[in-house]
Amino acid sequence: MDRECLWRVAVGTVALAVWCSEPGWAQTRADDIARQQEEKAQTAKPDEPNRGELFLEQFEQGKWFLGVPRGWYPVFGSVSSGGGFAAGGGYRHHIGYDSFVDVSAMYSIASYKKIQITGSTPNHVKGRLDLSGSISWVDLTQEAFYGLGNESDPGDHTSFRVNRTQVQGVATLHLVDWLRLRLDGGIDDYAQKSGQGPHPSIEEVHSRETVPLLDENPLYLRGEASAAIHWLQSPGYSRTGGLYRLAYEEFDPLRGDGGTFGFARTEVVQHLPILRETWVLSLRARTESIVRKSDVVPYFLMPWLGSGSTLRAYPTARFRDRHTLLLAGEIRWFPNRLGLDMALFFDAGKVAPQRSLLTLDGMKTDYGIGVRFHTPAATALRVELAKGLEGWRTVFAASAPF
Secondary structure: OOOOHHHHHHHHHHHHHHHHOHHHHHHHHHHHHHHHHHHHHHOOOOOOOOOHHHHHHHHHHOOOOOOOEEEEEEEEEEOOOOOOOOOEEEEEEOOOOEEEEEEEEEEEOOOOEEEEEEEEEEEOOOOOOEEEEEEEEEEEEEEEEOOOOOOOOHOOOEEEEEEEEEEEEEEEEEEEEEEEEEEEEEEEEEEEEEEEOOOEEHHHHHOOOOOOOOOOOOOOEEEEEEEEOOOOOOOOOOOOEEEEEHHHHHHEEOOOOOEEEEEEEEEEEEEEOOOOOOOEEEEEEEEEEEOOOOOOOOOHOEEEOOOOOOOOOOOOOEEEEEEEEEEEEEEEEEEEOOEEEEEEEEEEEEEOHHHHOOOOOOEEEEEEEEEEOOOOOEEEEEEEEEOOOOOOEEOOOEEOOO
């Protein structure tokens, strides 16, 4: 490149630098940038999640399995122990931050039905008081009755059908984080009907002389008070903590022949982690008793044992009487803490006509193995194989055993 060319390049560069340094040019450039940013802001849209991302977000928030749905949601589980798998749907409308109104309905493979309307408004009095109320109707089409006593015959299986309409209110007071006081009261209306299913209906085999208040359709004013020391991780799934609970419930008749009667209940649950929660020893003890010897209680409200959460190798309500005792233990192993547990378990239980007869002699026992699929706060599916004195039984449930 000759000297003349170098000179022209140098002069052009200096001229461009001088022009760009003028205030007018800088202001024009700034205006262009501001205009472009404004146009981009007007046309820009936030990224919208696809269906998969939306499902994962709702799952993490607990809409599907953790008991805190918003809007429409599916319902899976059971209407009552012994009613088989049930499914349905519900709608929850939130009012403010944490109050809500919920409407749900379920139908089971045994034709059990449930419709419920619930309202909840928690965290009053600086977060110490929770209030709720509900109206529900259930149709239990083929509840089991094998007779009374610890030695009832499995061949004496009859069924009964009962409808219950219930209006109730609940107040729970958290004095401290680990202590809960609860008051529960309302009106319960019962209507007995002939049982469905493959077994004889109860009135075809029994009479009022052998079955308390058979064919009665009582109406009760009900109230319950309980106190619980509670430090479980979650009622639906826990590897640590415990529950110590005392409760008293009383029924006053508004219609029917029976008089006032009451129940006293105690329950102790303790989870003992081993090796940083890789293994857990879980223990449970529970009693339920009719309070007074003179109390006349409808047979369908009497304490019972047998189900996927009591004596797991026995069908629901296999043993029924005035008093019950249940003991259970599990060794739980967590091959995958995010979603899978396994357990070896042992159950022992007994029913008796008198509280003094609730000893360890003559207890019905079972043992087995189970697999549980869970979220951090709830058990989504529990499958267990149990062996008792009357054979093998498989348990499918959507809740923790205790």
